[in-house]
Amino acid sequence: xxxxxxxxxxxxxxxxxxxxxxxxxxxxxxxxxxxxxxxxxxxxxxxxxxxxxxxxxxxxxxxxxxxxxxxxxxxxxxxxxxxxxxxxxxxxxxxxxxxxxxxxxxxxxxxxxxxxxxxxxxxxxxxxxxxxxxxxxxxxxxxxxxxxxxxxxxxxxxxxxxxxxxxxxxxxxxxxxxxxxxxxxxxxxxxxxxxxxxxxxxxxxxxxxxxxxxxxxxxxxxxxxxxxxxxxxxxxxxxxxxxxxxxxxxxxxxxxxxxxxxxxxxxxxxxxxxxxxxxxxxxxxxxxxxxxxxxxxxxxxxxxxxxxxxxxxxxxxxxxxxxxxxx
Ligand SMILES: Cc1cc2nc3c(=O)[nH]c(=O)nc-3n(C[C@H](O)[C@H](O)[C@H](O)COP(=O)(O)OP(=O)(O)OC[C@H]3O[C@@H](n4cnc5c(N)ncnc54)[C@H](O)[C@@H]3O)c2cc1C
Numbered sequence: 001x002x003x004x005x006x007x008x009x010x011x012x013x014x015x016x017x018x019x020x021x022x023x024x025x026x027x028x029x030x031x032x033x034x035x036x037x038x039x040x041x042x043x044x045x046x047x048x049x050x051x052x053x054x055x056x057x058x059x060x061x062x063x064x065x066x067x068x069x070x071x072x073x074x075x076x077x078x079x080x081x082x083x084x085x086x087x088x089x090x091x092x093x094x095x096x097x098x099x100x101x102x103x104x105x106x107x108x109x110x111x112x113x114x115x116x117x118x119x120x121x122x123x124x125x126x127x128x129x130x131x132x133x134x135x136x137x138x139x140x141x142x143x144x145x146x147x148x149x150x151x152x153x154x155x156x157x158x159x160x161x162x163x164x165x166x167x168x169x170x171x172x173x174x175x176x177x178x179x180x181x182x183x184x185x186x187x188x189x190x191x192x193x194x195x196x197x198x199x200x201x202x203x204x205x206x207x208x209x210x211x212x213x214x215x216x217x218x219x220x221x222x223x224x225x226x227x228x229x230x231x232x233x234x235x236x237x238x239x240x241x242x243x244x245x246x247x248x249x250x251x252x253x254x255x256x257x258x259x260x261x262x263x264x265x266x267x268x269x270x271x272x273x274x275x276x277x278x279x280x281x282x283x284x285x286x287x288x289x290x291x292x293x294x295x296x297x298x299x300x301x302x303x304x305x306x307x308x309x310x311x312x313x314x315x316x317x318x319x320x321x322x323x324x325x326x327x
Contacts, residue, residue, distance in 0.1 A: 001041050001042050001044075002041070002044070002047045002049075004041075004047075004048055004049055004050065004051050005049065005050045005051070006031075006050075006051050006053060007050060007051070007052045007053065008053045008056060009052060009053075009054070009057070011057070012057055012059050012060075012181055012214070012216070015030075015052050015054055015057065015214060016181055016182055016183050016212045016213070016214055017183055017212070018050065018052050019052050019211075019212045019213075019214065020182070020183040020211055020212025021050070022048070022049070022050060023211040023212050023213075024211050026046060026047075026048060026204075027047075027048055027049050027050065028048055028049070028050040028051075028052060029046060029048040029050075029051055029052070030051075030052050030054055030118075030214060031051045031052065031053045031054065031055070032054055032055055032075070032076060032112040032114050032115040033055065033078065033110040033111045033112045033115050034110070034115075035103070035107050035110060035111040035115065036111075036115060036119040036120060037051075037115070040120060043127070043129045044129045045120070045126075045127070045129060045136070046120075054075075054076070054114075054214060055076060055112075057076065059074075059216060060074045060075045060076035060114065060214075060216055060217065061074045061076050061077070062074045062077060063077050063081060063082065063085055063088070065087075066219070068222065069222040070219050070220060070221050070222060071087075071088070071092075071219070071220040072217050072218075072219055072220075073113055073217060073218045073219075073220065074113070074216075074217050075112060075113055075114030075214070075215045075216055075217055075218070076112050076113075076114060077112065077113050078108065078109060078110060078111060078112055078113075079099045079102050079103070079107075079108040079109075079111045079112070079113065079116060079167070080099075080105070080108040080109045082095055082096065082099040082113065082167070083096050083099035083100050083108060084096075091223075092174065092220070092223070092227075092229060093229060093230060093231075094170045094173060094174065094229035094230055094231045094248055094249075094250060095167070095170050095171070095174070095220075095231075097170070097230060097231040097232075098166045098167050098169070098170035098231040098233075098246075098248065099166075099167065101166050101231065101233045101235075101243075101246075102116070102166050102167070102240075103240045104239070104240045107240070113167060113218060114214075114215045116165050116166070116167045116168075117165055117167060117168055117171075117178070117191075117194075117215060117218070118207065118209070118215065119164060119165060120206070121135065121161035121162060121163060121164065121206060121270065122150060122161065122162050122164040122242055123135065123143050123150070123151060123159075123160070123161045123162070124143070124146075124147050124150070125141075125142040125143055125146065125147075126161055133159075134158060134159045134198075134203060135159050135161055135198075135203060135204070136204070137203070137204060141157075141158055141159045141160055143159075143160045143161075143305070144157075144158075144160055144305065145306075147307065148160060148305040148306060148307050148308055149307040149308055150162065150242075150244065150308070151305055151308055152268060152269050152270050152308075153268050153269070153299075153302045153303060153304055153305070153308055153309075153311045153312060153315075154265075154268050154269040154273050154299070154301065154302050154303075155197050155199075155269040155270050155271065155273065156198070156269070156270060156303070156305075157198065157199060158198055158199065158203075159198035159203060159270065160270070160305065161198070161206075161270050162267055162268065162269065162270060163195060163206060163266070163269065163270055163271050163272060164242045164243070164266075164267070165266070165272065166231070166233060166243060166246060166266060168191065168195070168264075168266070168272040169231070169246060169247075169248035169264035169265060169266040169272040169273075170231045170248045170264075171191050171218060171220065172191050172192045172248065172262075172264040172272050172274055173229065173248040173249060173250040173262045173263060173264050174220050174221075174223060174229070174250055174262070175190070175192075175220075175221055175262065176190075176191045176218050176219060176220045176221070177189065177190050177191060177218070177219045177221070178191050178194050178215050178217075178218050178219075179215070179216045179217050179218070179219060180209065180210075180213040180214065180215055180216065181213065181214055181216050182210055182211070182212045182213035182214070183211075183212040186216070188219075189208060191218065191272075192264070192272070192274045193208070194207050194208055194209075195207055195208075195271035195272060196208060196271065197269075197270050197271055198270050206270065206271065223250070224252045224259070224260045225252070226252045226253070226254070226259075227250055227251070227252050227260070228250070228251055228252070228253070228326045229248075229249065229250040229251070229326070230248075230249055230322055230325050230326055231246065231247070231248045231249075232246060232247050232249075232318050232321055232322050232325075233245075233246035233266070233267075234246065234267075234314055234318060242267065243266045243267030244267055244310075244311060244314060245265065245266070245267045245268050245311050245314045245315045245318055246265065246266035246267050246318065247263065247264075247265055247266075247315070247318040247319050247321075247322045248263065248264045248265070248266070249261070249262075249263050249319075249322040249323070249326060250262045250263075251281075251286075251323075251326050251327070253286070253326075253327060256285055257283050257284055257285050258281040258282060258283070258284060258285070258286060258290075259282070259283075260278070260282075261277045261278055261281045261282070262277070262278070263275045263277045263294070263298070263319075263322075265298060265315060267311075268302075268311055268315055273298075275294070275297060275298040276297075277294050277297065277298075280293050280294055280297055281294065286323050286326075286327035291319065291320050291323045294319060294323070295315070295316040295319045295320065298315065298319060299312055299315060299316065302315075
């Protein structure tokens with residue numbers, strides 16, 4: 001790891017001003033729980049000269065209800081706090097199931113929501129310090145022709161990374177929004193619109209987060225009455241692992257037909273893959289025919305690389321299982 005300076009700012013303003021100085025070239029970076037950033041620094045994937053430690057900022061802490069019935073999840077809420085929150089477990093199991101599926105108890109107790117949403121991609125080549133791949137500013141995506149068992153089947157090209165966050169698809173299925181604070185003020189972005197594809201550019205980023213901006217919290221709006229939700233994740237091994245594929249599904253059934261449905265997929269694309277299923281499902285029952293239509297829609301345009309074709313039937317199977325569980 002290279003030497004760096006550590007700033008522990010007294011307030012959010014000091015943090016964003018310090019970050020703005022070197023955010024564009026990643027010479028200044030935000031540190032929350034450190035579970036991704038410190039690994040990146042040890043492996044020379046990130047080499048900031050200044051690290052801004054936001055873990056002590058009170059504005060980013062906590063989980064609570066807002067006046068209009070929305071739920072506010074502070075960016076520094078840990079994954080363990082989300083997993084263990086009784087109201088979330090009762091009303092929005094999609095969030096606690098996603099949180100439960102992440103890493104190990106030790107990691108969940110320090111990893112934060114903000115860090116989870118902003119963690120860098122998974123790809124053997126991106127994570128290998130010896131490979132100067134497209135994602136790191138090189139000219140070749142080695143995964144396209146190389147070891148691509150874990151890479152994207154949707155939305156890939158010219159880079160085939162996958163976005164690894166489990167919290168992001170679950171929150172997108174609840175129509176959550178992120179609140180950002182930066183040197184020029186604050187703004188709110190739908191989480192579904194927060195992520196970008198490699199083809200959107202720039203290649204070295206996965207989000208629309210601007211220089212100096214910090215995610216302060218995530219707002220989950222009030223959900224339609226009768227909402228049922230689940231997060232299903234398939235991993236290669238029983239212990240901690242990232243998703244090979246995952247499905248976040250939230251539905252409201254009314255008299256045997258679907259009234260509301262939102263779905264997002266994880267582990268299959270360079271960003272959480274939101275599928276607009278409302279049109280295919282609204283007013284229709286959940287049966288083999290409608291579930292097959294949803295899976296067709298979700299996988300429309302899917303393109304397997306040499307070693308990841310298994311993700312297509314795997315995702316179909318997870319979609320079917322999620323509907324089976326909720327209908
Ligand atoms: C062994 C292992 C297994 C894992 N398994 C999973 C898994 O199954 N599923 C999963 O989803 N994740 C998994 N992770 C990733 C882990 O959940 C995330 O790395 C973690 O949530 C990051 O949180 P952190 O607070 O430690 O972030 P940090 O490491 O501090 O930061 C991560 C990134 O986010 C940026 N960042 C942090 N907070 C903010 C903010 N508020 N605003 C803007 N940018 C910010 C940082 O600059 C950095 O680039 C795993 C990690 C490990 C080490």
